[in-house]
Amino acid sequence: MSDYNKQKIVSSVPQKGFFGHPRGLLTLFFTEFWERFSYYGMRAILVFYMYYEVTRGGLGLPEHTALAIMSIYGSLVYMSGIIGGWLADRVFGTSRAVFYGGILIMFGHLALAVPGSVAMFFVSMVLIVLGTGLLKPNVSSIVGEMYAEEDNRRDAGFSIFYMGINLGGFLAPLIVGTVGERYNFHWGFALAAVGMFLGLVVFVATRRPNLGLAGTIVPNPLRPSEKKQVLTRIILGAAIIAILAAISIRAGILTFDTFIRLVGILGILIPIAYFVVMYRSPKTTGIERSRVVAYIPLFIASVMFWAIEEQGSTILANYADKRTQLDFAGLHISPAWFQSLNPLFIIVLAPVFAWLWIKMGAREPSIPVKFSLALLFAGVSFLVILLPAYFGGSDRLVNPLWLVLSYLLVVIGELCLSPVGLSATTKLAPAAFLAQTMSLWFLSNAAAQAINAQIVKFYTPDNEMAYFGTIGVAALVLGAVLFMLSPSIQRFMKGVR
Template structure:
């Protein structure tokens, strides 16, 4: 998309109407609020559903296997953004792709609300993985289309959008988690389906008025010949994958553990291929290539950050259920409620960070500097979890305040890195790969969780001090290295801060 086309789109978007930001931000804010309500509500109880005994309403899986499946599920959810970015860039545009993604997510939650056992779990995962891949990168991409690349409100807008995501994430574990753990996991999953339906209603009734032409264009459309060829490849690939899985599982040589290992490897290889293809494309200019090179260290920093942050719903969720006192000041707690801590702190602190970036204007830290600080805070959030084992040992339950402190530290890191990373991805993106660059950003999370699927196997009560200390220490070291590289990376960004 050239500058004239971008300017024409911006003229169709009301530039005021939502806290001094474009009116379309409200549509995307509330759409993501409800989508995240559904996703985080489901995620708050999914791990427990997998490893609770059948007599407790769960599936009775081994806990280590459940932790690995949880990580791989999260990895595939973000990895599927490749599909969503490609479809938006070449077939439908971001606007329509978001809607179809929401429909698939809702179907997935409906399936999960039915008592279909492990088969229903896998089928629901398939729908949610594909649906989130269609929706997630393109909602973020459309936020970027509401602003010019030089608009000083841009980072602030992403912070407000990020607050909407986390408001939904805060409420859902309290509601879905309580219903799921107190009454029925399937009833909890049904509430997640209702949440996604609400998001679709908001999107349908407000997008035309508030969004204008944002997200309607197809930046790099397929020709008629290419469409036929791609359709045949997808059909052949789908049949081949289905046949492979059927033969593998029925023959007994394809196990869950082997699938998890394959996905873990893919999580590292796919983003490398993705960056290489964009860098070598004839549609990428020299300036855009330079910006892609600057993006690579940021991508690795984001991987390390998400490897820690995403364990909040995995290892720390297990820690909350098994190692934490679930009573505090006379109140009885649910282990799923701890999943509300991360979004709660983000909702509280996001306006502060949004105000700070606007206040500082051109004097704010560069993108690489923000990334490095975010990574250091993430490392500290794991370092602090070493102390309960040192002070109390591993045989007694610990105060819930340790988890509160850990989530608080990682949220400071998240607000330094995540909304800034979204904004940087839209600013550093080659024009021909606008939506796919958002998919690449989501791949940093997918890669982290793919690696986590192997890393979480090393966690146990006996090794928790070493586990938290080693991961946290490595993150801090990587953050310091990035801080020293920041001035050089800024040069490679060619005028983008």
């Protein structure tokens, strides 16, 4: 996108109207609030829905299978951001991508609301994966478009936007989780669909007056002669994949285990391909190439961090259900409620961190240092959770406060990495790859969950000390390496701080 178009977009957006930020932040805040309510509400009960017995309203799948599916599901959700980012950059812009994605997500949750159907479960997976890939990276890109490059409100704006994400994430497990577990899973999924519908209403009703041209300009559009060729390739590629999948499944080649391995390989290869394409593109300037190089270690650190954080909906969800005292202080705790801890702590601590970064001024840590701190806290969060087994053994139920402490520590790390990473991505992205670089940022989460799908099968209550300890120490080591390399990384960022 040209500098002229960037300035044209900024000028079209009312620059005051939401806590001193562009008015469009109001639209995107509540759109993302409801989208995250729907997604995290679904996710809070999905793993239990998969492995609970049919008599309890579940699908009756083996626990390890359910945990692996959750990781693969999460990986594909973020991996599909590549498609959403490319379509936004080359075909119809970020605003339309958000709208189309919201519709697919809503219908995906409606498919889950159909009782007792494994087929509808997999239909919902496809719809939600594609829908989130369209919506998630592009709504974040629109936030960045509303601010001029030199606007010092940008980081604070992303922190406010991140607050909307976590308000939705906090309420969803409490509401959807309670309805799903105590009454009926399918009523819970229906509530998630209602949440996405409300997000669409907010977006459609307010985008024109609040967002101006943000999200409407295609930064690197296909030429008319290219469109037909690309469409033909997409249809042909989808047909070939469908035929090969059908033949492989029938021949017993494509099993669930081989599919997990395939997603794991793609989770590593696709980011590598993206970095190569962006670096070698003639549309990438010399300064932008240097920034792409600086982005690589940040991406690797993000993969390590999310590999720990995303186990909150898999291993730690199972830990809450099977290993934790759920009757505590006179209250019966739903295991889904623990997934509200992460967004709750973010809501409480995000303003503190936003104030802290501003207060520190020129002494504020650089982006690489913040990422290394994130890995430190993530690693300690896993080392903490192994202590109950060390002191009390693996055959006793654990005080829920240990889980609370683990979630608190990983949230401190998340606040050093996630909003900072969103903002850094918009700064370091080559202009011709703006939405696709945001997709690449979310692809770090996809890679993390693809890796998790390979390793969750090694977790058992008997080896939980080795499991949590190995992953926690690995995060600490990588954090130390990143800290030592941070001055070199900062030089490659060419003025971005």
